[in-house]
Amino acid sequence: MRLLHTADWHLGRLFHNLSLLDDQRHVLDQLIEIIDRENVDAVLIAGDIYDRSVPPSAAVTLLDEVLHALCEERKLPVIMISGNHDGAERLRFGARHLRQAGLHILSDLADYATPVTLTIKGIEVDVFGIPYADPEHVRSQFEVDTRDFDAAHRYLVERISEQRHPTRPCVLMSHCFVDGGSASDSERPLTLGGAESVAWEPMQGFDYVALGHLHGPQYRGGEHIRYSGSLLKYSFSEANQRKGVTLVDIDVSGVTQIEQIPLIPSREVRVLEGEIDTLIAQGRTDPHADDYLLVRLTDRHAILDPMGKLREVYPNVLHLEKPGMLDARGKQQLDRERQRFDALDMFSDFFNQTSGEAMSDEQASAMAELITQLQRDEAQQ
Structure with a gap:
């Protein structure tokens, strides 16, 4: 039997x-x-x-x-x-x-x-x-x-x-x-x-x-x-x-x-890890791009709409993690002081991705003054 x-x-x-x-x-x-x-x-x-x-x-x-x-x-x-x-x-x-x-x-x-x-x-x-x-x-x-x-x-x-x-x-x-x-x-x-x-x-x-x-x-x-x-x-x-x-x-x-x-599923469940540009290039030729994916981005800089960009090549990205944005000690939350320190760099990345060009020296100087004033106001409050 x-x-x-x-x-x-x-x-x-x-x-x-x-x-x-x-x-x-x-x-x-x-x-x-x-x-x-x-x-x-x-x-x-x-x-x-x-x-x-x-x-x-x-x-x-x-x-x-x-x-x-x-x-x-x-x-x-x-x-x-x-x-x-x-x-x-x-x-x-x-x-x-x-x-x-x-x-x-x-x-x-x-x-x-x-x-x-x-x-x-x-x-x-x-x-x-x-x-x-x-x-x-x-x-x-x-x-x-x-x-x-x-x-x-x-x-x-x-x-x-x-x-x-x-x-x-x-x-x-x-x-x-x-x-x-x-x-x-x-x-x-x-x-x-x-x-x-x-x-x-x-x-x-x-x-x-x-x-x-x-x-x-x-x-x-x-x-x-x-x-x-x-x-x-x-x-x-x-x-x-x-x-x-x-x-x-x-x-x-x-x-x-x-x-x-x-049993062979119609779509696999996978975990991908790497920098976003590398993963997007990989996705263009991946024969199993329709798989269900968890993506861990190792980029250490801010990225505008990473999920949208990944889904252009991997339509079934279901969850996104950003361990690269954590500090070297592996904390689960970004340190607030570190965020303040890098605020200009983060805005520079944002400006570059939205406009397609880097900020000029004059723009960077004006933004640095604004960030400094905002931090001063917050401290006084």
């Missing part, structure tokens, strides 16, 4: 106020191609299907199209759990009826100990799903003393371990932050001011653990306790990650092979 593990689709996501829906559609088309090419038997989606609890209608439509292609056209079983971004109640609307079509939505914590049993090619595999749940939810639902995420998750995992079939391979799905995992800027913290990580040790005995929440592909405690990673790069801190999905082969003895398959 071959399973495809994916997670963190975040349908409807905005990236610096830019909709990523077309980019998500592009990689989801690839996901379906991988399913066809690799003869996948079932699909596991480990939470954060949507980016927010009330998703935009276009995101709902896209999910409906993908699930129709998998469940109706290809007759594949799909098992999904809700994540911390999803609205669990909305996500599971119609879940009891959709089981007949092969779509299993596990977002009700009360059903965490009831597995979905996949019977494919003469192999039976039990899949348990733990939707995202905070300690308060677990404590009130089951009347147990769980004060942090680890205690709540451990309680659920141990109850599942006690009830699992003695001979069938067993897969666990969970949306959580496993201790020691590598996080990125695009993941919403599960809690403020408290411990949100859970231990991997209680999950060690499962044949495979399909995790969601962390956006970088990685594993903890063993290769079978794994995050597939998100569909796309959702922050510039993920620029060096390789996104993809995970193929898992299982037979009656357990997992036989795990393979990460890359």
